[in-house]
C-alpha cells in the first residue's frame with residue numbers, strides 16, 4: 001500500500017473479540033502483533049507474509065476472568081501453584097491500562113505499546129504489596145517481537161516483596177513430533193510431572209512424544225525451536241530470566257482442559273522464559289527487568305543447510 005496514502009497505523013487501539021480492548025502493532029514490511037489489555041496478553045504475532053506464529057486455542061472464548069489460552073500469558077507474581085495465589089498469579093486475569101507517561105525507555109521501533117498494571121485495594125487484600133508493573137510490547141523493524149517487563153516495588157511501608165514471573169509463550173508448530181528444541185540439553189530441570197524432582201537432561205536436543213512439564217534451570221539466553229516440517233526456526237532470546245519452562249499437555253491432559261481442543265497439543269509448544277525456581281526480591285524503590293525477544297527465521301535444517309548450533313551462536 002506504500003504511496004497509496006492508505007498506509008495503516010503502526011499502533012492502533014481497537015476492539016477485539018467480545019469488545020475487549022486490543023492494540024494492533026504493525027511493522028514496516030507486513031508483520032503485526034496484537035495485545036489485549038485484558039491480561040496484558042499478546043494474542044497474535046505474524047511475520048511479513050501474514051503467517052501466525054503463536055498458538056491460540058480455537059476453544060478460547062475470550063471471557064474474563066478466565067485467562068486466555070494461548071499467545072503469551074504473563075505469569076506474575078506466582079508461577080504455577082508455587083504459592084497461595086491462583087495458578088500463575090493474577091496478572092493474566094487483570095485489565096491493564098495503557099501507560100501514557102512511561103519513564104524513558106529507548107527503542108528503535110515505531111511500533112510499540114506501553115502497558116501498566118497497578119494493584120487495586122481488592123488486589124492488595126490478596127497480595128499486600130504496592131507495585132508498578134510496566135510492560136512494553138514492541139515489534140522490531142525486521143518483525144521480531146520484543147517484550148520488556150519492569151516491576152517496581154512502590155511499598156510505602158518499607159517492606160520488600162518477592163515474586164516469580166514467566167512469559168508463558170505458546171508457539172504455533174506444524175506437528176509436535178517434528179519439533180526439536182536446542183539449548184536445553186544437559187541442563188538440570190525440575191519435573192512437574194514427578195513432584196518437582198530434580199533431574200539432568202541427557203543427550204541431544206529435546207524432542208516430544210509424551211506430556212512434558214519441566215522447569216529448566218540456568219537456561220542459556222538463547223534457545224532455538226526448530227520446526228522441521230514448516231522449515232521454520234524460532235529463536236528465543238531472554239534476559240533477566242534464568243529458567244525456561246517447557247510444556248505440552250499431550251492427549252490425555254488436553255481432554256481434561258475445557259479451553260483446549262483434544263488434538264491441539266499437536267500444534268503448539270510452550271517454551272517459557274521464566275524466573276520460576278528462585279523468586280525475585282525487590283526492596284522499596286527497586287526495579288527488576290525481564291526481557292524476551294522472539295524471532296522466526298526460515299530454516300532448511302532438515303536438508304542440512306542450517307546447523308542448529310549456528311542458530312544458537314549467531315546474534
Ligand SMILES: O=P(O)(O)OC[C@H]1O[C@H](O)[C@H](O)[C@@H](O)[C@@H]1O
Pocket residue numbers: 080087088192213214245246247270
Ligand atoms: O492451565 P494453565 O494454568 O494456563 O497452566 C498451563 C501450564 O503452565 C505451565 O507450563 C506449567 O508448568 C504447567 O504445569 C501448566 O499446566
